[in-house]
Amino acid sequence: MTHSAHFSQSYAEARTKFLAMAAATGLDVKSHMHPLRGRHDEPLAMDVLFDGPKDAQLMLIISSGCHGVEGFGGSGVQLALLSDAAWRTAARQAGVAVLYIHAVNPYGFSWWRRTTHENVDLNRNFHDFSKPPPANPAYDKLAALLVPPQWPPTLMNKLSLLSFVATHGTKATQAAVSGGQYRHPRGLFYGGCSPTWSHKTLREVLREHGRQRQRIGWIDLHTGLGPSGIGERIFACRNEASALQRAGAWWGPNVTSAHDGSSTSAVLEGQMWSAIYDECPQAEYTGIALEYGTLPMRQVFEALRADQWLEIHPEASDGKRHRIKRQIRDAFYTDTDVWKRQVVEQAKEAAQQAIQGLVSK
Template sequence: MHTTQATRHFSGTYVEARRKFLDAANARNAIVESIPMEGLAGALGEPLATDTAYIGAAGAEKVLLVSSGTHGPEGFCGSGCQVAMLNDADLLARLERAGVALLLVHAVNPHGFSHLHRTNEDNIDLNRNHIDFTAPLPVNAAYADVEPFVLPAQWPPTEADRAAMAAYIEKHGVRGYRAAVTTGQYTSPNGVFYGGLAPSWSNRTLRGILRKHAASAKHLAWIDVHTGLGPYGHGEKIYPGRAAGLPRALAWWGADVFAPFDGTSASADVTGPVVSIVYDECPQAEPTLMGLEFGTLPDLQVLDRLRADTWLRSHPEAPAELQRSIRQDLRDAFYCDNDEWKGMVLGQARVVMLQTLQGLQKA
């Protein structure tokens, strides 16, 4: 495939993405740190790590944090955005003039990124894992009703499984079905959107990164890049923070900021999103948070591919051809490997970064 300005920042594997990120960060003389994931290897036998790049004064009061790969293969998109930023001399000069430090966190979930799983090494969805585990676990009573047909005994699902799902949707609506499935659940470790029973490696790692690099921040903007919800190529600005911060997000990023708790977002109102740890780890900072979500395929099609992937984790005996198609389908659900989509992503991401810089400057 020919390489365009847009495609050159993106990668086809976790190994390539990591190399491009580290090369670009080192070329900018960023402070680079790698936190290795011990005892686990990537899909190609490679070492796994979450890597950070910091550009700016130590102890900066204004920090722009951009993270990628919270949901495994969504990292292809987020990594491309981060590498593009590191290659954007104009954007970096603007950040420097404004006294805003840039903190890039590459591959929050390196295991899922490499192995093409949205969840982590323990089938935990990291955007359901950042909760207070000393308190009673959130209850999603509806999940038990949907799991039998969401994760049936065989794949593809039988006619009876499809009929059970259709009956549920007819009774509760598509919105009710999506909420039951995607809000998060803490009872079925092999199920979909499982939140875990303790903080994951990625959770602990990310908290350490915040404590190290944002302890002095008075204003912290955090953009977590995602894919898989909403119209093809459109970057929805999702506000995943506390209600008190929504007016500031609207002022910075415009009227097209949508909050899951308002019911206006493509995203469900999930339990325990990654960015929520800012309230624990940076209580001194005024946080402005965004999940930047780029659409790929129709939502229910993406959800069906996630179901297949989760089913496959419990069925390693599945035929090789079925395994391959499920893997490829999942990758395609979160990464549109074409120039058009990548160009749409980079254009919208750059606008968001400039809006965020303007917001931080005025803060």
């Protein structure tokens, strides 16, 4: 089977393949059903598959679809790993259980959106909402420009954004836009005002499967940042020297961190991995986001803006809707054999390294 066979053209197809692969390997899936339906009226679910001894002290989490439409790449990787008998045997022999969480945000996956049905960026939603949300005054200044009244945007809109970048710099602009904001529910990178369905469900999954483990690794699969087909290994733990040292020992010296500016990602608020510290406090945790590049950042950014405009303009013509939805999918999923091969090969390497890291002392 070629790598491309593990990838899909829709959420429904991806889920069907995932469930079929589980059945073929004799593994049980627990499906956490989403309250809404998909774009083709299909059921939506966060599907969870546990592969390994129930009493394993070591566990590796491999998750896909935190950002909905990014699930095309992540689901393909999960299926490739599940179909690899040698990989599964190596994990079991090492005493490592593998927890596959398929489509953490199934709504976004199905509807080709990066956000949840609440228009929330799930990777900005893991905030303690009993406390005031973080402020992002730079985003406040940009909010009206980022999602303008009309699409395509006017020349004045484009010039205003360019002026902001020229004044504040590319890095500062990226941080302002993508770092997370909590005041504009119809804007980009909105962190929400309460835990989303996916947030609450993921915590339930972590409690069920993680509380009896001593060491936990996590590879969270993402797309959309960096050079095409290259998987950046972004440190996904608290800003602690010991955790960063472990991540480097597991995944090599090219592990990057937003904390020291070495990553293509800005420092983000309310990240998903932070839940592991609450739900599995007994475990030593080490994780990365494996972020695969697709298109140049400017094109990805424009696709996000267009899709957010479309979300608040349901009156848009069918032709415009089709173009924007294709644009957003292409920004996060490169549907070529070469890209898929690159993605799978790098993921398999990272997964094997994680196994070795978990068993090392």
